Amino acid sequence: MTMRQHAVSDDFLRPDSINAFTDALRGAKYNVDAVLERLGEAGQEGLTRNQTMPALDRLGDATDAQADLIRLFPLQQIVPRSRLAAFLDVPALIEAGVLGAIGREGIHADIDVRPYGFTDAAGEWSGWVAADPIPGMDSIVTRTRPNYVLGVSPASTSLAQLTVPDRVGSALDLGAGCGVQSLHLARHADTVTLTDINPRALDMARLTLALNGLDLDVRAGSFYEPVAHDSFDLIVTNPPYVMSPPTDAADRLVYREGGFAGDGLVRHVVREGASHLA
Template sequence: MSRVPDTGAELPSLRDALRSSGFTLDGVADVLGDRASRALNREQPVPAELVTRGSDDPVAVLVRLFGLGCPVETAQVDRALPGWGADRLAALGVVERVGDAVRTLFDLRPYGDGEHEWWVLSDLAEGVTRRPLPVDHVLGIGGASMTLASWTARRPVDRALDLGTGCGVQSLHLSAHASSVVATDVSERALATTRFNAALNGVDWDVRAGSMLDPVADETFDLVVSNPPFVITPRTDAMPTYEYRDGGQVGHAVVEGLVRTVGGHLRPGGVAQLLGNWEVPSGGDWRDVVRSWIGGTGLDAWIVQRDVQDPAEYAELWAGDGGHRSGTEGFEQMYAGWLADFDSRGVGEVGFGVITLQRPRDAREPWVDLVDATTGPVASPMGPTVLAGLEARTWLAEHGDRGVLGTAWRCAPDVTEERHGRPGADDPSVILVRQGGGLGRSVRADTVLAAYLSVADGSLTAGQALDAIASLVEASPDAVRAQALPQIRELVADGLLVR
């Protein structure tokens, strides 16, 4: 691969030229249209190539050059990017000459979060190069990085850490709400790419080399985010060890180790959010696996499982991720290696999810919430839900059942109720309470909970409402409270009931 271009004072002018040419998120979407945009997000370039073929539109030219990896005539590049053009891009080391044309050496694209827009350089994907990725490949904006960005709690903080920064995507997001950002990675190529992207976007980060938490020994942060090398990889010579995904350990040890140690780098009230895989033994429960990591850390833990795969599905996914396909050299050996590795540890399935950890501000018993959310979509972005969920779960831990009963809760605006019953029946046999946003929770309500939710409008405390319901159903107030309290706490934690 080509050497990552050096940073320099001229890079902000490249960013300005890209923006002036219309090479923005909106500009690219307008040129490609919905179908080609969706296909390109799936790393299928054909529709985008057809849409932009033969076009002199500056955005179409830049999409072909930087997004599709097509050779583009020098004159077209000069017209599309005034002030920069082919000569200056080649001198920078972003493109190379191919006769009367130039071809990009890197992926370069606009990226944003709805409020901010950046430009991100990374290595060319396998779909462009048409060959397996080199082991020091620097990944661009992928599904995992977008998931972490979506789930990150965005509130103003003093110090933030992007652990395993890659091309610096998470640091770009952090720069919008953190006073200072430290970005670390074990890959020198990744660090060079991160420095380039910081300079390109006019931001200043403290970029450090080192494995996991080693570069920040004895330092603490308000927010730690990490898309770590969580992919479970067999430790065999036949298996490529990609720097961006392989932490060099057995099983899920990388993620487990980070969960066990990151608390030492969190300030009181500080939050760590990371992605991870976990191995679940045949017949076992994923909650038992991740719960064992948390014990003794003193941290609050909210872990949401978003996907589950069997070992064969996992092997197919990650062999393909590196550009290896069925029928290509080494694929069957890699596939067999993954299956043998999982079998050696009795793994029945592999879970994937988002881990959110919080150091309590004051001395109290930490709370733990392990949620299976593999059955449907969740809100996007999830960051606001995470912030609200942390606040709600912390409030519950600090105030207990007395606080719950003494609070006048109300149903959140996105909560709806469904009633199902047999034709002609007087009463419903099933009552479902659904959440429109957040985790998209669906809760089956019994008679007492349904009655409580029908009056949860902020006018009565939960204790007052439950006592009135107890009188209506001719039951003991203590029994009704004992029955409803765990359900109300769950609805408060997940945002179906709010203050």
């Protein structure tokens, strides 16, 4: 057995393991349109309130692969191992850090793998994004880990839509988190560099990139430190946004609370950014 250094094992990121997983996702029609249709309006609306009951009702007794993937990932349910084993390599996904076992027969997701899709100037794109499971599902109060990695949020999609889609040589995704901006940037930039201060975020970003067949430059560090000597044609960032973060770093959630008060963080990003634009 290999020891896992990261949230997601390096072994799993190799094309053969990843391809087996994405083939299974594709085979189950685990994509945005099909999943939204399967959830129905009530199921979708319930999920916007972090309530799983309408979606579970809609899935009923169905035991097909798509239903079980929806239960496993967005609905955060425990799913029988024997059913998942019919289309997933469950031991490999447990060793990878994506799934966890509860007793002999129960399987739950430690990482949320969700369909994601968009249409841009190059046409339709469809794939998956990896992030931490959403906390507080069904009003169950749990402590959010300080290094929690947010999935695709309304702010993520707003930024993707605001980004000027011109063809560029190089792009920087600063504070990449789950890697969603890079999925968009890779469509119109020759090279994309992702940075984040949170090692767990970079693990999720690496998984997101691998799931979508992308091999981009991922670097760890704060703000522009990992790209100190580099410049880019385009810089994209959706940085931590809480205006008055807790003063004690131990109380902060890294995805939303930086060490600056007011608009200090954005000011820093913009001012420093000038010297990293080509």
